[in-house]
Amino acid sequence: MKFFSRAQKLGFILPDFSKTAQVYEGTNCKIMDGKTLSTNLISQAKTLKDGKKVPCLAVILAGENPASHVYVKNKIKIFKEAGFDSQSYIISSDEISEEKIISLILSLNKDKNVDGILVQLPLPKTINTEKILNAISPHKDVDGFLAHSIGTLATGEFTNAIACTPFGILAMLVSYGIEISGKNSVVVGRSNIVGKPMSLLLLSSDATVTMAHSKTKDLKQICKNADILIAAAGQPELIDKSYIKENAVIIDVGIHRKENGKLCGDVHSNVKEIAYSLSPVPGGVGPMTIAMLMLNTALAAWAKD
Numbered sequence: 001m002k003f004f005s006r007a008q009k010l011g012f013i014l015p016d017f018s019k020t021a022q023v024y025e026g027t028n029c030k031i032m033d034g035k036t037l038s039t040n041l042i043s044q045a046k047t048l049k050d051g052k053k054v055p056c057l058a059v060i061l062a063g064e065n066p067a068s069h070v071y072v073k074n075k076i077k078i079f080k081e082a083g084f085d086s087q088s089y090i091i092s093s094d095e096i097s098e099e100k101i102i103s104l105i106l107s108l109n110k111d112k113n114v115d116g117i118l119v120q121l122p123l124p125k126t127i128n129t130e131k132i133l134n135a136i137s138p139h140k141d142v143d144g145f146l147a148h149s150i151g152t153l154a155t156g157e158f159t160n161a162i163a164c165t166p167f168g169i170l171a172m173l174v175s176y177g178i179e180i181s182g183k184n185s186v187v188v189g190r191s192n193i194v195g196k197p198m199s200l201l202l203l204s205s206d207a208t209v210t211m212a213h214s215k216t217k218d219l220k221q222i223c224k225n226a227d228i229l230i231a232a233a234g235q236p237e238l239i240d241k242s243y244i245k246e247n248a249v250i251i252d253v254g255i256h257r258k259e260n261g262k263l264c265g266d267v268h269s270n271v272k273e274i275a276y277s278l279s280p281v282p283g284g285v286g287p288m289t290i291a292m293l294m295l296n297t298a299l300a301a302w303a304k305d
């Protein structure tokens, strides 16, 4: 569990939910409850905070993307629940420029009270995202999106922040007692924020990793070989039971709103008929992403390495 050792040094532990997992009604498929695990980690942070600097996250939100505004509000609310501080910097579309965002980042880099800086993605198309992200001080990168952070993940140094969604998924696999070593794992999706760091984390946990994406041939056949399947394709209910092996562990990273207003993921609910376990949407990966953002902010504030 090298990926968790910096957090462990601060006193965080991954609880063991392997014996207490519930099943989806009418099936043998275990629910990987990210909401409960996330709540557990947030209350650990609350306790560990005693006598230490209150961690502070600065969030930069550029543009009018309504989903981004909702996500940022949620993050700030959860940080409040943990007793952490946050600041938000909202830049409206007509004021956005790379120079403006970078000069804000440079001043936050120098601000001793600010431990973590998060630039909400996606940024408007006129902005060079890599250029913006790489202006953040490596110590204050709590998203793990910097080239430097991804580099130390790739080498297995684990000295910088690990991208929150893959980090949360690995924490969930460990808490639910899922063996990773030697397992065939398939990651569908190759984004910088999920697919790529996810593959690196699974590889460092000794899985055999296959990365699949939109140009992959025979996606179904490849997925059927997975003991652990991470669905981050961005296509509603793409992965149904015909894509999965019996007793596979399925992690749904997608989040989509259906016409009836309900949320769904990249995974169809009929996988429950044959899967060993499934992380649901909502209530799985989403809450874990926010918990790991909080944990990365605690590490930025408290870790001495």
Ligand SMILES: Nc1nc(=O)c2c([nH]1)NC[C@@H]1CN(c3ccc(C(=O)N[C@@H](CCC(=O)O)C(=O)O)cc3)C=[N+]21
Pocket (backbone or CB within 6 Å): 071, 118, 119, 120, 121, 122, 143, 164, 255, 263, 281, 282, 283, 284, 285, 286, 287, 289, 290
């Ligand atoms: N710099 C940056 N860092 C991010 O971490 C980041 C980002 N940009 N841009 C957008 C995505 C998306 N994201 C989510 C986090 C939590 C939920 C979440 O908690 N979802 C709830 C449901 C929420 C609802 O009801 O809509 C759940 O799955 O149960 C979802 C999505 C973080 N992102």
